[in-house]
Amino acid sequence: MSEHICRKGATAVITGAASGIGAGLARRAAELGMRLVLADIDAERLQALGASLDTEVLAVPTDVTDEAAVDQLAARAWERFGGVDLLFNNAGVMATGFTWEISQRRFEHSFAVNVQGVLNGLRSFVPRLLQQGSRSHIVNTASIGGFLPSPLMSPYSATKFAVVALTESLHGELRMLDAPIGVSLLAPGPVQSGIFDDPFGDAPEQPAVRGFVEQLRGMLRENGLSPDEFAQRVFTGINEGRYWLLPQPELLDEALKARTEGILMRRDPQLPRY
Numbered sequence: 098m099s100e101h102i103c104r105k106g107a108t109a110v111i112t113g114a115a116s117g118i119g120a121g122l123a124r125r126a127a128e129l130g131m132r133l134v135l136a137d138i139d140a141e142r143l144q145a146l147g148a149s150l151d152t153e154v155l156a157v158p159t160d161v162t163d164e165a166a167v168d169q170l171a172a173r174a175w176e177r178f179g180g181v182d183l184l185f186n187n188a189g190v191m192a193t194g195f196t197w198e199i200s201q202r203r204f205e206h207s208f209a210v211n212v213q214g215v216l217n218g219l220r221s222f223v224p225r226l227l228q229q230g231s232r233s234h235i236v237n238t239a240s241i242g243g244f245l246p247s248p249l250m251s252p253y254s255a256t257k258f259a260v261v262a263l264t265e266s267l268h269g270e271l272r273m274l275d276a277p278i279g280v281s282l283l284a285p286g287p288v289q290s291g292i293f294d295d296p297f298g299d300a301p302e303q304p305a306v307r308g309f310v311e312q313l314r315g316m317l318r319e320n321g322l323s324p325d326e327f328a329q330r331v332f333t334g335i336n337e338g339r340y341w342l343l344p345q346p347e348l349l350d351e352a353l354k355a356r357t358e359g360i361l362m363r364r365d366p367q368l369p370r371y
């Protein structure tokens with residue numbers, strides 16, 4: 098069996114690293130002795146995380162919606178460490194509300210971060226990884242919501258479905274080229290993080306939306322994995338060479354089966370149960 102991607106001395110790049118899942122991945126990677134390139138729009142929290150890790154860290158404040166900034170991130174990673182072994186396109190945002198009440202600006206922001214952010218990562222890193230020629234791996238973060246759409250968060254559902262689709266395209270393309278770049282689609286269920294800190298934006302206050310968000314916040318609090326436990330499962334999956342990183346299958350499998358059967362049986366969509 099070839100050497101693990103997640104090994105001591107290898108270099109990992111993580112976007113959205115300053116909080117939640119990204120910070121958990123960074124801590125786990127540091128424990129494994131990996132060198133880290135950490136990116137986030139929140140420069141202060143990013144620096145604080147970087148300083149707390151016992152490994153070599155390059156912290157690069159980066160807005161993943163900015164193509165030039167992400168290209169700069171890649172350039173700095175290669176300049177500092179001479180190569181990249183693992184890329185997490187992890188940054189993401191939540192937006193809730195009734196679909197017709199969510200402003201165009203807010204929809205665009207969800208697409209810019211959750212979809213264009215991932216694409217910017219691929220545009221800047223894949224050509225460099227191909228040129229580098231050694232074994233490497235890319236993990237794109239979608240969500241269980243990328244398989245199971247939900248009311249009151251259509252920007253999130255739509256963008257995460259897009260990440261599921263584009264990651265399968267990417268995987269097929271790299272296999273067509275016989276490239277040494279592995280790909281994984283990561284679909285978290287609830288993980289304790291800041292994802293629901295600001296889900297309303299400029300959408301009007303609606304009791305139904307507030308109640309929905311409170312329910313989801315409660316689910317994260319009570320049933321959410323800690324980012325560190327989650328990160329352990331993710332790194333195990335990467336080292337096993339898995340495309341589908343579904344660390345909480347109990348929240349996906351039955352529901353996805355029911356949804357798929359529902360489509361094949363032409364049944365109307367069922368409201369998800371929270």
Ligand SMILES: NC(=O)c1ccc[n+]([C@@H]2O[C@H](COP(=O)([O-])OP(=O)(O)OC[C@H]3O[C@@H](n4cnc5c(N)ncnc54)[C@H](O)[C@@H]3O)[C@@H](O)[C@H]2O)c1
Binds near residue numbers: 112119139242288321
């Ligand atoms: N926590 C969950 O339950 C859960 C479930 C499914 C999927 N996810 C996905 O996991 C990923 C990480 O989310 P999280 O739960 O850790 O949330 P989080 O809010 O704790 O962390 C997201 C990080 O992304 C950063 N970010 C936001 N916009 C950015 C931008 N334009 N450029 C760079 N960084 C930016 C934030 O500053 C933050 O540090 C997201 O893609 C999210 O959709 C999370």
